Amino acid sequence: MPTDSILELKDLQVFYGDKHVVHDVNLKFPPKQITAIIGASGSGKSTVLRSLNRMNDDLATVTGAINFHGVNINQPQVNVYRVRQRIGMVFQQPTPFPMSIYENVIYGLRLAEVKDRAVLDQRVEESLRQAALWDEVKDQLKASALALSGGQQQRLCIARTLAVRPEIILMDEPTSALDPVSTSQIEDTLVQLKEQFTIIMVTHNMQQASRSANWTAFMHQGHLIEFDQTAKIFMNPHEQQTADYLSGKFG
Numbered sequence: 001m002p003t004d005s006i007l008e009l010k011d012l013q014v015f016y017g018d019k020h021v022v023h024d025v026n027l028k029f030p031p032k033q034i035t036a037i038i039g040a041s042g043s044g045k046s047t048v049l050r051s052l053n054r055m056n057d058d059l060a061t062v063t064g065a066i067n068f069h070g071v072n073i074n075q076p077q078v079n080v081y082r083v084r085q086r087i088g089m090v091f092q093q094p095t096p097f098p099m100s101i102y103e104n105v106i107y108g109l110r111l112a113e114v115k116d117r118a119v120l121d122q123r124v125e126e127s128l129r130q131a132a133l134w135d136e137v138k139d140q141l142k143a144s145a146l147a148l149s150g151g152q153q154q155r156l157c158i159a160r161t162l163a164v165r166p167e168i169i170l171m172d173e174p175t176s177a178l179d180p181v182s183t184s185q186i187e188d189t190l191v192q193l194k195e196q197f198t199i200i201m202v203t204h205n206m207q208q209a210s211r212s213a214n215w216t217a218f219m220h221q222g223h224l225i226e227f228d229q230t231a232k233i234f235m236n237p238h239e240q241q242t243a244d245y246l247s248g249k250f251g
């Protein structure tokens with residue numbers, strides 16, 4: 001386990017109705033690192049990820065503590081909107097809104113009623129640069145985001161998430177809908193982003209986990225089987241189930 005953590009799960013359990021899908025997960029996510037969550041389909045990866053910024057509130061019952069800087073955000077009185085500003089999410093399919101590139105990036109700032117044009121302009125440039133998209137779109141900020149390629153749209157969605165200056169970015173298979181070139185651009189972007197942000201990513205792509213992630217969590221049938229530095233998980237896992245999954249024996 002890492003010594004330092006920005007987010008810590010204590011006895012996390014998730015139920016869809018009476019179906020118990022995540023069992024007793026205890027995990028510490030280290031700050032300014034990339035953590036990958038891997039495991040077979042249906043093992044509960046996305047359910048855990050969505051719980052981290054309370055996106056399961058309407059779908060599931062989530063018990064246990066989700067301590068963000070030591071404060072349990074899995075409590076009814078916590079402001080979910082603020083949680084999602086600080087813990088943002090990028091989805092599997094790029095989800096640009098049918099509006100300009102500029103308006104897409106500042107969408108969250110508009111919701112927060114930021115109106116100062118200089119602040120908005122500055123945040124657009126900063127976020128697009130961080131998402132490694134600025135050079136490609138700086139002369140067409142008023143053009144429709146829907147005209148961008150899939151890989152550019154996904155980087156735009158990353159920029160939109162970054163614009164509200166979150167501390168943690170959750171990513172649910174962020175490259176599974178993309179071609180290899182776009183995938184490698186996003187992976188390069190992630191490595192840059194971890195200088196400033198904590199990234200927690202669900203991925204089915206084992207090369208992606210081993211290339212990009214500092215830490216890897218392996219889940220199986222709703223249980224966290226093993227969590228360790230990525231090199232250790234891939235080269236010398238402690239648990240037989242981890243070794244079997246990585247060698248393709250199941251999943």
Ligand SMILES: Nc1ncnc2c1ncn2[C@@H]1O[C@H](COP(=O)(O)OP(=O)(O)OP(=O)(O)O)[C@@H](O)[C@H]1O
Pocket residue numbers: 016019021039040041042043044045046047048059
């Ligand atoms: N909205 C839902 N209602 C009921 N059951 C759900 C819901 N979402 C997921 N499940 C179930 O919860 C379990 C875990 O699903 P989850 O999507 O978290 O797994 P996953 O590891 O992310 O899978 P995948 O890799 O296929 O995306 C599965 O049995 C799934 O069928």
